[in-house]
Amino acid sequence: MILVAPDSFKGTFSAAEVADAVAVGVESSGVGADRCPVADGGEGxxxxxxxxxxxxxxxxxxxxxxxxxxxxxxxxxxxxxxxxxxxxxxxxxxxxxxxxxxxxxxxxxxxxxxxxxxxxxxxxxxxxxxxxxxxxxxxxxxxxxxxxxxxxxxxxxxxxxxxxxxxxxxxxxxxxxxxxxxxxxxxxxxxxxxxxxxxxxxxxxxxxxxxxxxxxxxxxxxxxxxxxxxxxAWVLDAIGFDARLRSASAVVTGEGCLDEQTLQGKIIGEVARRCRAARLPLHAVVGTSRLDGAAVAALGLASVAEATDPPAMTAAGRALGLGVAAR
Known part of the structure; x- marks a missing residue:
């Protein structure tokens, strides 16, 4: 099962919309998905x-x-x-x-x-x-x-x-x-x-x-x-993230723009910290990535896929699901 835990793509798609689009792709690969929209304390x-x-x-x-x-x-x-x-x-x-x-x-x-x-x-x-x-x-x-x-x-x-x-x-x-x-x-x-x-x-x-x-x-x-x-951290605790993490074999997160602010207390950084502690691979589906390979690796992301609309998010989810199913 893949835990699908994205933030919103601000100004375009809510966290729930992103989670659903990615999860549909995951499920089309034959792998289960737990829709788990997240946020960092801000809007949404x-x-x-x-x-x-x-x-x-x-x-x-x-x-x-x-x-x-x-x-x-x-x-x-x-x-x-x-x-x-x-x-x-x-x-x-x-x-x-x-x-x-x-x-x-x-x-x-x-x-x-x-x-x-x-x-x-x-x-x-x-x-x-x-x-x-x-x-x-x-x-x-x-x-x-x-x-x-x-x-x-x-x-x-x-x-x-x-x-x-x-x-x-x-x-x-x-x-x-x-x-x-x-x-x-x-x-x-x-x-x-x-x-x-x-x-x-x-x-x-x-x-x-x-x-x-x-x-x-x-x-x-x-x-x-x-x-x-x-x-x-408060949001993840409030939505029972850690308990849901224990049932997952991989996690996919996301946000509109992966950049330096991601490293400064934003939700993906906290999701990554918890995935490292749980020894689970973390993937990201984002609108745009502005981090270089070294920063992506330091954050602990196994992969980053760019997707600007729901069909692309679904395709990214399917690719991740097929990868998990093949292991």
Whole structure:
């Protein structure tokens, strides 16, 4: 059996769509496939985790987008309603703002705070905020304001699943340009993050992962006592990846672009680490590969196939299945 565990091809295919296309190819070769979509804590994590957890469900909540416009965001519920999953991209994601309207200095995480408040009000004992794909660089200022306006979160515990290791003070420099910030805006945003950090109950500067989602992770950590979690590892644990790994003879993962960021806390790196520990071969089906042979080998990939659409993904899956069947 091959464990099919891809991330989404961002902007084109969801993780579930990629997993299904590859698995169809694997199964056409006569080899079984376990569809196991994965994510790293960023956009798409909510769907991946809720699909995999027994009794997982979604609930829609009215909130506001990065520019303050009304939208509807989903909250995921697992563990019989004890755990709520808030994907910040549902309210504060870059995909909610047209390219011409992107404004990193104006964009706010207030809507994410509204989702967090709604989860606490609905009785969540633990709230996990998955961050990544944000339009914001406000250091979580908006989300903190929304939570404080609601009188806090009561007894609910807060955690943040982070998709990068960037510290708080570097959030605007590293991610601001992709959110519409020019060099002058990046400088202003960075100065604002330093000013905010100095005023928070604890200083998030220099702490790994606090820069995730434009500093949202650091703001929640510093102001609300949130626990910071490596997103990729948290997702794999949440979907029971290790138990499913024990039933596999090989694994295939994937993402839209295999590049240097893959090596920096992204999901394929974590999948590769677990496959090495389990002594299982790991293959990749990706939209584009920008890693050389040495980097591919260092990551632990037995093979890399490029596929830009479902038919090509299915063909790659069939080739992998035939290879496994021949051994």
């Amino acid at each position: 994590t909510l769907d991946v985790v809720v699909r995999a957890r027994p009794g997982g469900r979604m609930a829609d909540v009215a909130c506001h987008d990065p520019l303050g416009r009304p939208v509807t965001g989903a909250i995921g519920w697992t563990d019989d309603g004890a755990t709520a999953i808030v994907e910040m991209a549902q309210a504060s994601g870059l995909g909610l703002v047209a390219p011409a309207l992107r404004d990193a200095e104006r964009a706010s995480t207030y809507g994410t705070g509204e989702l967090i408040v709604a989860a606490a009000a609905a009785g969540a004992r633990r709230i996990v905020v998955t961050v990544g794909g944000s339009a914001t660089s406000d250091g979580g200022r908006g989300a903190i304001a929304a939570v404080r306006a609601a009188g806090g979160l009561g007894a609910a515990e807060l955690a943040v699943a982070c998709d990068v290791e960037t510290p708080f003070e570097d959030a605007a420099r590293v991610f601001g340009p992709q959110k519409g910030a020019d060099p002058a805006a990046v400088a202003r945003l960075t100065a604002a993050l330093h000013e905010q950090a100095a005023a928070l109950p604890r200083d998030p500067r220099g702490v790994a992962m606090t820069g995730a989602a434009g500093g949202l992770a650091g703001g929640l950590w510093a102001a609300l006592g949130a626990e910071l979690l490596p997103g990729a």
